[in-house]
Amino acid sequence: xxxxxxxxxxxxxxxxxxxxxxxxxxxxxxxxxxxxxxxxxxxxxxxxxxxxxxxxxxxxxxxxxxxxxxxxxxxxxxxxxxxxxxxxxxxxxxxxxxxxxxxxxxxxxxxxxxxxxxxxxxxxxxxxxxxxxxxxxxxxxxxxxxxxxxxxxxxxxxxxxxxxxxxxxxxxxxxxxxxxxxxxxxxxxxxxxxxxxxxxxxxxxxxxxxxxxxxxxxxxxxxxxxxxxxxxxxxxxxxxxxxxxxxxxxxxxxxxxxxxxxxxxxxxxxxxxxxxxxxxxxxxxxxxxxxxxxxxxxxxxxxxxxxxxxxxxxxxxxxxxxxxxxxxxxxxxxxxxxxxxxxxxxxxxxxxxxxxxxxxxxxxxxxxxxxxxxxxxxxxxxxxxxxxxxxxxxxxx
Amino acid sequence: xxxxxxxxxxxxxxxxxxxxxxxxxxxxxxxxxxxxxxxxxxxxxxxxxxxxxxxxxxxxxxxxxxxxxxxxxxxxxxxxxxxxxxxxxxxxxxxxxxxxxxxxxxxxxxxxxxxxxxxxxxxxxxxxxxxxxxxxxxxxxxxxxxxxxxxxxxxxxxxxxxxxxxxxxxxxxxxxxxxxxxxxxxxxxxxxxxxxxxxxxxxxxxxxxxxxxxxxxxxxxxxxxxxxxxxxxxxxxxxxxxxxxxxxxxxxxxxxxxxxxxxxxxxxxxxxxxxxxxxxxxxxxxxxxxxxxxxxxxxxxxxxxxxxxxx
Numbered sequence: 001x002x003x004x005x006x007x008x009x010x011x012x013x014x015x016x017x018x019x020x021x022x023x024x025x026x027x028x029x030x031x032x033x034x035x036x037x038x039x040x041x042x043x044x045x046x047x048x049x050x051x052x053x054x055x056x057x058x059x060x061x062x063x064x065x066x067x068x069x070x071x072x073x074x075x076x077x078x079x080x081x082x083x084x085x086x087x088x089x090x091x092x093x094x095x096x097x098x099x100x101x102x103x104x105x106x107x108x109x110x111x112x113x114x115x116x117x118x119x120x121x122x123x124x125x126x127x128x129x130x131x132x133x134x135x136x137x138x139x140x141x142x143x144x145x146x147x148x149x150x151x152x153x154x155x156x157x158x159x160x161x162x163x164x165x166x167x168x169x170x171x172x173x174x175x176x177x178x179x180x181x182x183x184x185x186x187x188x189x190x191x192x193x194x195x196x197x198x199x200x201x202x203x204x205x206x207x208x209x210x211x212x213x214x215x216x217x218x219x220x221x222x223x224x225x226x227x228x229x230x231x232x233x234x235x236x237x238x239x240x241x242x243x244x245x246x247x248x249x250x251x252x253x254x255x256x257x258x259x260x261x262x263x264x265x266x267x268x269x270x271x272x273x274x275x276x277x278x279x280x281x282x283x284x285x286x287x288x289x290x291x292x293x294x295x296x297x298x299x300x301x302x303x304x305x306x307x308x309x310x311x312x313x314x315x316x317x318x319x320x321x322x323x324x325x326x327x328x329x330x331x332x333x334x335x336x337x338x339x340x341x342x343x344x345x346x347x348x349x350x351x352x353x354x355x356x357x358x359x360x361x362x363x364x365x366x367x368x369x370x371x372x373x374x375x376x377x378x379x380x381x382x383x384x385x386x387x388x389x390x391x392x393x394x395x396x397x
Numbered sequence: 398x399x400x401x402x403x404x405x406x407x408x409x410x411x412x413x414x415x416x417x418x419x420x421x422x423x424x425x426x427x428x429x430x431x432x433x434x435x436x437x438x439x440x441x442x443x444x445x446x447x448x449x450x451x452x453x454x455x456x457x458x459x460x461x462x463x464x465x466x467x468x469x470x471x472x473x474x475x476x477x478x479x480x481x482x483x484x485x486x487x488x489x490x491x492x493x494x495x496x497x498x499x500x501x502x503x504x505x506x507x508x509x510x511x512x513x514x515x516x517x518x519x520x521x522x523x524x525x526x527x528x529x530x531x532x533x534x535x536x537x538x539x540x541x542x543x544x545x546x547x548x549x550x551x552x553x554x555x556x557x558x559x560x561x562x563x564x565x566x567x568x569x570x571x572x573x574x575x576x577x578x579x580x581x582x583x584x585x586x587x588x589x590x591x592x593x594x595x596x597x598x599x600x601x602x603x604x605x606x607x608x609x610x611x612x613x614x615x616x617x618x619x620x621x622x623x624x625x626x627x628x629x630x631x632x633x634x635x636x637x638x639x640x641x642x643x644x645x646x647x648x649x650x651x652x653x654x655x656x657x658x659x660x661x662x663x664x665x666x667x668x669x670x671x672x673x674x675x676x677x678x679x680x681x682x683x684x685x686x687x688x689x690x691x692x693x694x695x696x697x698x699x700x701x702x703x704x705x706x707x708x
Contacts, residue, residue, distance in 0.1 A: 004469035005502035013499040017485070017492075024487050235483025239544065241449040242477045243500040244469035 010245045014253030015260060018224050022261060031219040032265035036212040037272060043208040044277055057140035058088040060110035062098045067118020073129075077151055078111070087143075102132050108140030109133045111148065142204060202359050206280050209273030211332035213266055214354050218298050218323045220265045221258035222316065225303045225387075228254050229312035232394060251391055255303055255384060262295035282361035286369045290357040293376035297350040300383025301326075307390025326351050350379050398461045400425050400552050400583040401446065406455030408441050415441050417607040418455070423552065428574070428584040430598030432591075432694070434702060438607040439587050440480075443556055446585070447477045460551055473501060476550030478542045480557040480587075486530040490521050490540050493529065494547060501548040511547055519543040520569070535566025542570065546577075553577065554585045559593065571597060591695045601694060605702045615694055622700045624692035625650060626666030628673060630659045633683025642676050649673075657685075666691065 022028040061078055063070045074091070082089035090107060092098045098110035112130035120127035131148045133141025202210065228250070231237035240250055270287060273279040281287045305322055309315035327333040329342070330351025336343045346352040357372030399422040408416040416438045423429045433439045444450035446457060448466045457464040459471040484493050494512035503511055516522045519539040529537055542558055555574065559567040574597055578584055588594055594601055595615060602612035611621055630636075636654040643652045643661060648669050651662040663669045666689045677684055 004473075005500060009504060010500060013496060017488070017496050020492070021485065021487055234486075235479045235481040236485060238444075238447075238449055238479055239477065239483045239497065240500060242447040242472065242475065243497065243548075244472040244502070245500050246467075246469075 004244055007246055007249050010249045011253045011256060014240075014250065015257040018227060018253070018257035019260065021227070022220075022223055022257075025223075027223045028220060028261060028265070031216050031223075032261065033268060033272075035219075036216040036265075036269055037276070039216075040209045040212040040273060040277065043212070044205050057108045057143065058090060058106065059140075059144060060090045060092050060098045060101045060107035061113070062092050062095055062110070063113045064095070064115045065113045065117035066115055067122070069118040069121055070113040073111070073113060073151055077147070081147075099132055102134050105134065107134070109144035111144065202355070202362060203280065205273070205277040206358070206362070207355070209269070209277055209279035210281065210358050211327075211351070211355060213269040213273070214294060214298075214351055215323065215327045215332040217262045217265050217295060218302060218319065218326070221262040221295070221299050222302055222306075222319045222323075224258035224261055225254060225299065226306050226309075226312050226315040226319070228391060228394060229306075229309070229315055233312065237394070251388060254391075255299055255387065258299040258302065259295055262299060263291065266291045266295060280362065282358060283366055286361040286366045287358070289373050290354055290361070290369055290376070293373045293380060294350060294354040294357075296380030297354075297376040297383065298380075300380040300387060301350065302383075303387030303391060304383040307387050331355055350376055353379075398425075399423060399458070400427075400460055401429075401585065402456075402458040402461075403442075403446065404456045404458075406442070406445060406457060407453050408438075408445060408450065409453050415607050416445070416452075419604065419607075419609045420455075421602050421609060421612055423583045423585060425551075425583055426578055426581045427599045428578050428586055428597050430594040430601040431585060431587045431604060432594060432601055432698060433587075433604035437604045437702075439604055440556070441607075442604065443477075443554060443585070443587070447475055447554060448472045473548055474551045476545035476548060476553045478545040478553075478555050478558055480560060482529075482534075482537045482541045484529050484537065484540050484544065486537075487528060489526050489528055490516060490532075490543075491525040493540060494543060497544050498547045503547070515543040515546050518546065519573070533563075533566075535562040535569075538562050538566065538570065542573070550582070552583050552585065556587050557589065558586075559588065559590065567593075591693065591698070594694055603698060603701050610701045611697075615697075618694065618697045619692045622692075622697050624696050624700060625662040625664055626692065627690040628661040628663060628666050628670060629688040629690065630661070630673065630677065630684060631686045632657045632659065632677070633685055636682075639677055639680040639682055642680065643673060646672050646676065 019028075059078065061074055063074050065071065074089075078087075078089050081087050090101065092101060092110075095112050098107070098112060101107040102110050110132040112132065114128060114130075117127050117129070129148050129152065131141070131144045133144055228237065231240070237250070241247065270279075270281050270291070274281060301322070302319055305318055306315040309318055324333075326349045329339065329345050330349030331346055332351045332355065336346050336352070339346065353372040353375045357369045357376075360368035360372065401423040403422070404420050406416060406419045407414065419438070419442055421429065431439055431442065441450060445452045446464075448464060448468070448471070451466055459474050462468070462471050464471040485496070488496070491512050494515055495508050498508035498511050513522070513525070516525050519542060521536060521539055521543070524532065524536065529540055532540070538558065538561070542555070545553060545555070553574075558574075559570055562570065571593060574584060574586070578597075584597075586594070586597060598615075600612060600614055601618060603610045603618070611618055613621065634657060636657055636659045639659070640652055640654055643649060643659070646669060648665055649661060649663050653660045661669075661673065670687070670689065674684065674687070
């Protein structure tokens with residue numbers, strides 16, 4: 001009989017056993033896949049559809065254009081929406097005024113039409129329409145972006161139509177040249193989203209897919225982390241402790257299995273929501289970094305809180321409350337804007353950093369996730385350290 | 398060399414001394430019964446022996462080597478079946494065995510082979526792939542015991558292994574333990590069933606309030622407490638008239654009557670029985686039945702602890 005089994009083999013054996021149990025008890029399927037997919041689908045159906053279904057959002061517009069196209073955007077597109085009750089339109093005099101309106105919460109989003117808007121479009125150059133969104137009103141900000149994009153698309157289409165309508169009997173070579181130019185031409189109007197972190201938004205499908213996946217990953221990981229209480233109650237922990245294995249391997253395995261379950265859940269959900277809902281999670285490397293550090297943070301916090309419980313049931317109760325609090329204050333259940341002054345609390349939650357990381361990733365490069373990943377990693381390490389200290393008492397003699 | 402040597406072991410929880418200077422040994426192939434009422438310190442003593450509890454004083458040696466909670470070499474020599482059925486009920490018997498086999502350093506094919514061997518040994522090969530949650534209490538008990546045999550231990554610790562099982566399964570378990578000891582395995586056995594201790598154990602230690610009050614073979618323990626044999630005679634009529642003559646018999650320490658029934662205490666029931674029967678016949682008394690009760694572990698236990706074993 002071999003003495004002192006390989007610790008890595010022991011950890012692997014315990015993790016494999018835990019995963020097998022999670023597969024058999026259905027918690028992996030229910031909390032890891034069905035619930036997050038179901039709730040994300042529900043929110044997508046409820047909030048991700050036609051913008052005209054939402055009323056009551058206020059949009060500011062500042063028309064600095066010295067030509068007619070800016071006026072066309074305001075009077076031809078935004079004001080009819082106002083008149084139809086889809087939105088409330090407020091015309092302001094300056095960009096600063098518009099930004100201030102958004103920052104103060106007087107407007108949910110603002111359109112900034114620059115001075116050279118018409119001149120740029122008339123000369124075929126790029127014109128920039130800026131949409132400033134309120135981070136605390138993600139849906140309204142998203143709608144504003146979509147309106148801007150719709151106008152940009154419309155303007156592009158008209159330009160091409162006019163260009164081709166003049167040539168009723170096109171010379172084949174000239175037509176091919178014109179088509180090539182049209183296809184390679186940059187859109188004469190682009191929508192610029194505000195560079196500030198608070199104003200960039202994920203689209204609805206991505207937002208709810210990611211937020212629900214991350215919200216439920218705590219539940220999925222919870223069963224593994226708290227299983228040590230069940231092992232203590234049913235005697236299998238004593239049996240493990242009586243075997244010739246290092247005690248630290250038990251805790252390591254419990255945390256590792258929670259991490260593994262969480263990572264698999266997130267990976268499957270990212271893929272599923274991409275295919276089913278058209279969610280755009282972002283660059284795979286950035287998403288992978290956020291998911292890895294994000295799940296580590298959740299497992300660490302989960303284990304830390306569980307470490308103060310006296311039993312499995314108490315731990316589950318506490319963690320359910322924690323999940324709701326983190327989800328609510330972290331912007332996973334509803335927009336942070338609804339927290340008003342309490343919104344600053346969201347920075348204490350991994351959910352806020354995870355979703356902000358995804359938002360940054362969608363707007364910037366891979367480097368944009370560095371800060372969120374660092375914060376999530378820190379939360380994970382602190383939580384794990386606390387967990388090891390607290391849960392370690394269960395395997396001490 | 399003893400397989401288990403416990404010397405002056407103590408354990409304290411706060412101000413409460415739950416195990417107080419306990420010492421005993423178990424030789425190779427010997428079955429040692431540790432008896433005591435609930436809260437006597439049995440579980441704590443076992444916890445220190447299997448290496449999940451740190452002791453405050455004393456030494457424990459397994460097969461001659463100093464034992465501790467971190468000594469994987471000595472822990473690998475111990476098989477432990479706890480009182481509760483400590484298995485994963487949602488997993489199959491085979492998966493349980495393979496998992497714990499890996500914790501004892503067996504991997505891959507060796508773990509699978511050992512699991513199958515143990516399943517055969519405990520008679521569960523036909524149910525190997527079934528979840529333990531579907532098993533009867535007796536079958537689950539057998540898995541519980543099987544897990545303690547995965548590492549081919551030198552010392553097997555069985556803590557109340559027959560609690561909650563039907564008589565057939567109990568007998569099967571006892572026969573298995575006897576077969577294992579015949580193969581040279583040493584066993585530390587705790588039970589609330591006195592007949593199990595009398596049937597299995599070569600020696601018995603009685604623990605109470607954390608102290609080992611007495612130990613030895615059953616006969617030695619009886620001798621230690623000086624318990625008398627009892628002779629019960631049932632007559633066809635009143636028993637009073639023969640009492641004085643019976644009290645006068647040699648080696649009879651006490652005689653009492655209850656209606657038609659005489660109760661007689663003696664240090665040697667079988668030796669004094671002919672004189673008792675002769676006396677009653679001479680007194681022309683109608684003897685209906687005679688019963689001899691020699692002191693058993695239950696009586697010893699009661700005398701030493703003032704409690705029944707199942708209290």
